[in-house]
Amino acid sequence: xxxxxxxxWLYRGMWVxxxxxxxxxxxxxxxxxxxxxxxxxxxxxxxxxxxxWYRVMLGNTQIIDSLRWTxxxxxxxxxxxxxxxxxxxKHYKRTRHKLVLVTLMLAPLFVPxxxxxxxxxxxxxxxxxxCNWLADTLGLEWIRTWFELGFGTALVGQVLWTVPYAFxxxxxxxxxxxxxxxxxARSCGATGWQAFWRVEFPQIRVGxxxxxxxxFILSFNEYTRTNLLKGGFDTFTTVLxxxxxxxxxxEDSYAMAGTVSVxxxxxxxxxxxxxxARVERLEREARAAATPLGSA
Amino acid sequence: MSGxxxxxxxxxxxxxxxxxxxxxxxxxxxxxxxxxxVLLGPSGGGKTTLLRLIGGLVRPSAGRVRLxxxxxxxxxxxxxxxxxVFQSYALFPHMSVARNVGFGLALRRVAKREVRERVxxxxxxxxxxxxxxxxxxxxxxxxxxxxxxxxxxxxxxxVLLLDEPLAALDEKLRKEMCFELKRIQEQVGxxxxxxxxxxxxxxxxxxxxxxxxxxxxIEEGSSREIYEHPARRxxxxxxxxxKIFEGTVEAADGARARVxxxxxxxEVGNRDANVRVRDAVSISIRSELLELLAPDETASAxxxxxxxxxxxxxxxxxxxxxxxxxxxGAEVGVRRxxxxxxxxxxxxxxxxxxxxxxxxxxxxxx
Ligand SMILES: Nc1ncnc2c1ncn2[C@@H]1O[C@H](COP(=O)(O)OP(=O)(O)OP(=O)(O)O)[C@@H](O)[C@H]1O
Ligand SMILES: [Mg+2]
Numbered sequence: 058x059x060x061x062x063x064x065x066w067l068y069r070g071m072w073v074x075x076x077x078x079x080x081x082x083x084x085x086x087x088x089x090x091x092x093x094x095x096x097x098x099x100x101x102x103x104x105x106x107x108x109x110w111y112r113v114m115l116g117n118t119q120i121i122d123s124l125r126w127t128x129x130x131x132x133x134x135x136x137x138x139x140x141x142x143x144x145x146x147k148h149y150k151r152t153r154h155k156l157v158l159v160t161l162m163l164a165p166l167f168v169p170x171x172x173x174x175x176x177x178x179x180x181x182x183x184x185x186x187x188c189n190w191l192a193d194t195l196g197l198e199w200i201r202t203w204f205e206l207g208f209g210t211a212l213v214g215q216v217l218w219t220v221p222y223a224f225x226x227x228x229x230x231x232x233x234x235x236x237x238x239x240x241x242a243r244s245c246g247a248t249g250w251q252a253f254w255r256v257e258f259p260q261i262r263v264g265x266x267x268x269x270x271x272x273f274i275l276s277f278n279e280y281t282r283t284n285l286l287k288g289g290f291d292t293f294t295t296v297l298x299x300x301x302x303x304x305x306x307x308e309d310s311y312a313m314a315g316t317v318s319v320x321x322x323x324x325x326x327x328x329x330x331x332x333x334a335r336v337e338r339l340e341r342e343a344r345a346a347a348t349p350l351g352s353a
Numbered sequence: 354m355s356g357x358x359x360x361x362x363x364x365x366x367x368x369x370x371x372x373x374x375x376x377x378x379x380x381x382x383x384x385x386x387x388x389x390x391v392l393l394g395p396s397g398g399g400k401t402t403l404l405r406l407i408g409g410l411v412r413p414s415a416g417r418v419r420l421x422x423x424x425x426x427x428x429x430x431x432x433x434x435x436x437x438v439f440q441s442y443a444l445f446p447h448m449s450v451a452r453n454v455g456f457g458l459a460l461r462r463v464a465k466r467e468v469r470e471r472v473x474x475x476x477x478x479x480x481x482x483x484x485x486x487x488x489x490x491x492x493x494x495x496x497x498x499x500x501x502x503x504x505x506x507x508x509x510x511x512v513l514l515l516d517e518p519l520a521a522l523d524e525k526l527r528k529e530m531c532f533e534l535k536r537i538q539e540q541v542g543x544x545x546x547x548x549x550x551x552x553x554x555x556x557x558x559x560x561x562x563x564x565x566x567x568x569x570x571i572e573e574g575s576s577r578e579i580y581e582h583p584a585r586r587x588x589x590x591x592x593x594x595x596k597i598f599e600g601t602v603e604a605a606d607g608a609r610a611r612v613x614x615x616x617x618x619x620e621v622g623n624r625d626a627n628v629r630v631r632d633a634v635s636i637s638i639r640s641e642l643l644e645l646l647a648p649d650e651t652a653s654a655x656x657x658x659x660x661x662x663x664x665x666x667x668x669x670x671x672x673x674x675x676x677x678x679x680x681x682g683a684e685v686g687v688r689r690x691x692x693x694x695x696x697x698x699x700x701x702x703x704x705x706x707x708x709x710x711x712x713x714x715x716x717x718x719x
Contacts, residue, residue, distance in 0.1 A: 235442040240410050241501075242445075243430040244437040245457035245508060255456075259447045342446070342490040 086318050093311035110312035120296060120313065127277060127292040130208065134215045134276040135269045141216070142223025142268055146231050149224075166221050174214060174285035181210050181286070206288030214282040219275050223268040230264025233339070263332045270328040274321050293317060360422070361386045361512050361544035362407055367416035368568075369402050376402040377568045380416070384546060385561075386511075389538050392548045393555040394565035395591065400548040401516055403565060407546065408514045409433045421511060436505040437514040441521045443501055444489040450476070450500050451485035457508045475503040478537060495526045502534075506541060513538075515547040519554060531557040552592060556580070564588050584625070586717035589637035594674075596643065596685050598636045602628050610716060612636060616680045619657045619714075626716040635717045641688040642713040645675055646706040647699055658708035661685070663699045677707055 092098065096105040114120055149158050165173065184204035192201035204210065234257060242252035258265075280294045287295065297313045300306075362384040369377045377399040384390045392400045405411045407418055409430035417426045425433050436457075444453050452459075454475055455468045463471075476482055479499040489497060498518055505513055518534075519527045535558045538545045549555050555562055556576045564571040564579065564587070572579065572588045583589040590597060600614035610623040612634060621636050628634055644656075645663070652658040661677040664684070674686040685707060699705060 237439050237443045238445055240430070241437065241439060241443040241504075242456070243410065244408055244435065244514075245504065246431045246436075246460050247457075248431055249429075251460060256445050342488070 089311055090315040090318060093308070093315035098308040099306065099311065110308045111316075114309045114312040114316070117309065119291070120293075120309075123291040123293050123296040126208075126290045127294070130211060130215065130283070130292060131273045131276040133208075133212050134219055135272050137212070138216045138219040138223045138272045139227075139265060139269050141220050142225075142227050142272075143265065145220070145224045146228040149228060150231060150236070162224050163221050165217050170218075170281040171285075173218065174282040177210070177214050177217070177282070178206075178285045181206060181213075206286060208288075208290065210286045210288065211283050211290075214286045215276050215279060218279075218282060219272040222275060223272050226268040226271055227261065227264045230261045230267075234260050263335050267328050267332050270324050274324055278317065278321060359386060360384060361388075361420065362390075362546065363419040363422075364403075364407070365417045365419070367403070367406060367413055367418060369399075369406060369411060370414045375568050377406070378415075380565075380570045382563060382570060382573075384544060386421075387542050387544055388560040389535065389545045389547065389558055391555040391559035391562045392546065392565050393552065393562050394550060394571075396550055398566040399568040400550075400565045402568075404437075404514050404516050404546065404548050407512070408435045408437050410437070434511040435514055436508050436510040436512075437516065438498070438501045438505055438518045440517040441494070441497070444497055444504075446489050448489075449485065450481070450487050450489070450492070453489065453500055454504045454507055456504060471507055472503075475507045476500075478506065478540070479503045480533070494521050495530060498522070498530065499533075502537070506537070510543070512544045512546065515545065517548055517550075519549070520551075527551075527554060528557070534558055564591065566591070582625075583637070583715060584717070585719055586635045586637065589639075589715060589717065594640040594686060594688065595637050596640060598638075600634060600636065602630050602632045602634055605629055605632075609711075610634075612716075614659075617659045619659070620711055621657070621714045621716050622712055623716060626718055628716060628718060632718060637715045637717060638709050638713055640674070640686050641672075642709055643685070643687040644708045645677065645687050645699070646708050648704055650706075652706060652708045655710055656708045657711055657714065658706040661705050661707040663701060663703045663705045665701055677705060679707070 093110055094106050094108070095101060096107040096109060097103055098110075145158070145162055149155060149162075152158055168176075181204045185206075188200050188203050191197050238256050238260075239252045242256045243249070247255065278294060280298055283292055284295050284298075291299075293313065294317070297310060297317070300310050300313075360383050362382065364380050364382045367377065367380040367382070368375070380399075380403060382403070392403060394400050402411065406413050407420075409418075409425065409428055409432070413426065417424055419425065420434055430437075445456065448456070451469070451472050454472045458468045458471060472485070473482075476484060479502050481496060481499050481503070484492070484496070484500075489500070492500065498521075501518070515534075519530050522530060531554055534545070534547070538558075545558075547555075547558060559576050561573065561575055562579050563573040564585075566587060572583065572585045574582075579588060580592055583592060586597065589595050598612075598614040598619070600612040600619075602610050603613050603618060604611040605623055605628050607627075608623060609620055610626075610628050611618055611620050614636070619636070626634070645661075646652060646658065659679060661679050664676045664678055667674045667676065667686075668691060671691060672688050673691045674688055676684055676686055678684050687707070
């Protein structure tokens, strides 16, 4: 594509523009991080570097608790949404009704967060009432708490919303895979599972890893659905936002915001670099294959 | 139920449909143990489908498959005594050559040392000694196909299925690999079933050839039978360059038939076809068996001929095609070795006769 920018200044200009744009978009984030290291907090005239706000944050048991819940929820969401996305992507390759499948899979993306969240909330409340009724009338005590708001319901909300992303990311990697290799593996004696695990999976691993990182970050940063469905516990973002609503931004809120942003950017950036490096390697290999070494 | 155990593969009324498309129908194929069998036919004819049905990669919608007398119709690929070589993209790109070849053995938990030895032996057989640590993308197309071959052969299965294994190679390499495949098959002695739409490739490797077209098994025989004595008109048309006349039988006995082909009446042998008066028939003659008689020559008694107008000669290297036009407008090519002596120069537009020996013409009813 380089030859399209025959004017080198135009090409450089594009880069400057891109960097400025990204910079402008990320400026508030960096500013937040910057403030979080100032001993005097937001709006102060002087800037004295300090780790104190992070120390305060780490000393706050509520925050640490919420961090634990956040990580747990993220891990559980990844553990469920990514395999679901993988299965859906595999099914997509096989089915003849591709349009129906894609529409169904992507539908949760088109529902606004607060609507999806409150719809689920109503749904769980009704289920909860039904379970309570069953528990009371039939004496099925063990189902009483099935749909009480809590970790489980928040997890459902997050999975519902993140599966489409996992599906798309994995599907994109899968399109590079030649199904013939599965057949070759089968005719070498591999069972369906062995063919998947030993031949297909190693080749779509990048997609699965990216999907996991993506889903984790989505879950980590999510507020609306979690807040509606969480019941008794708190996550990092719900704590942060309730802080902001109740007491305004305090210095340790900046430290929290800084932590969230840094973790997100590290995970996303890390996966991006890793998968780009891998894609580049694959392309190098493809080029090498196109110009074989030596003849047969 | 057990069938003939002299047969490596036997299919019974085998068929496969994809929705409304019938990919294959009513195929009864019999492949003798240890033979090199070729499935030849035009694109979309159903060759791949048949091969995949034998290998257990697709389920038939009708019929049964038997391998060595055992009914395997309901077994998946990994439980059949078959293994397969694909056209391309079938090597595992994340594994070295050695791991590719050893893949099936590793699945069977064969000891590492033995895997290494057997892999080495197979690479030796296919002429790739020393390539163990290369990755698939570091190999040429021909080498990749050899690795696939080794990966299949190392499993010691009874039947090797090859789906257009040479189609991605250039002409010269393909010829080389044909001889190589034949040599390897003779050496290992297992049954090879090889799909191709390339006639020359088929003739080079095959003990027997089956013609597959429009989802059906058209005809089966040795290379020579298929080429020289095709029973079906389709085969005659598909193999080599052939002139087909259509006509109606005027008179027939057990030995000969007289057929009206519109531009004349010709005689043809009737021993195999056994046609009767008023049957609609076709007559095929291969282009290298046709002759051009200059205006001043006359046909000998044993020859049949029709009038034609000479148009031009197309030089094709080894052979040349002399083009003539028949009174009904059809164009016919007569093949001769380009350097052959005694080809008289004929002026374009000259009235000539297109002639052939009666026994070189084949009579077909279907
Ligand atoms: N998975 C499929 N879904 C639908 N139709 C199919 C499928 N596989 C094959 N067919 C159809 O079945 C017919 C036979 O296909 P097949 O691949 O067996 O032909 P072939 O002889 O191998 O052709 P080629 O020489 O081009 O490889 C074709 O009409 C094809 O369109
Ligand atoms: Mg095919």
